[in-house]
Amino acid sequence: MAREERAAWVGLVVSLIAIAVYAAVVAGRAASTPLLEVDWLGPMLWTIIGGIVVSIVVTIIWGVVAEGGSLRGENAADERDRAITQMGDRVGVAFLVIGGVVGIALCAIDAAPFWIANTLYAGFALSSVVGGIARVVAYRRGLV
């Protein structure tokens, strides 16, 4: 498996886990606290930062195990990797835009910060997951 494909898989799996952890923590807190009073900021920041750090660490470790950690050589990113990355970004960015627009609309109607923040987070999360799925599917099934 080429380096960029490994990174695509790691990004997708870590994103799914981070989203699941965030949802579980917030849902758990909401069981004993009114939803709009739940402390969402800490779990959101920790799962975002943690997801990024874990993705980097796992990608590095997988690279070391698979190819001795070399950053060059036969597995360096090529034009197909760049095309797949760009395609994944194009697919994912639509959800970022939707999340942003809905977030603005929620601000306009003075919605609670909980809903605004979580709408924006949902946009990021969907962008990451759907873009990641598009990448791994392109690596497996082809991009022509």
Add this chain to the structure above:
Amino acid sequence: MVKPTRVTNAIRELRTDRGLTQADLAGAVGVTRQTLIAIEQGKYSPSLEMAFQIVRVLDVPFDAAFQYPED
């Protein structure tokens, strides 16, 4: 996302005729072996620049390596 391409290629046959492995050709062109496999299997259409690099390494005319139907 995955749309059919009408471009076909004979890279696999030309490569094996010359005794080159996938790693040999991929290295000469400067791509990963996975990308060369994807091209040979018709799962990725290379850029024009990469296509020229491939035919140069294989030392064949362009349309011996890549074909496009007339109609």
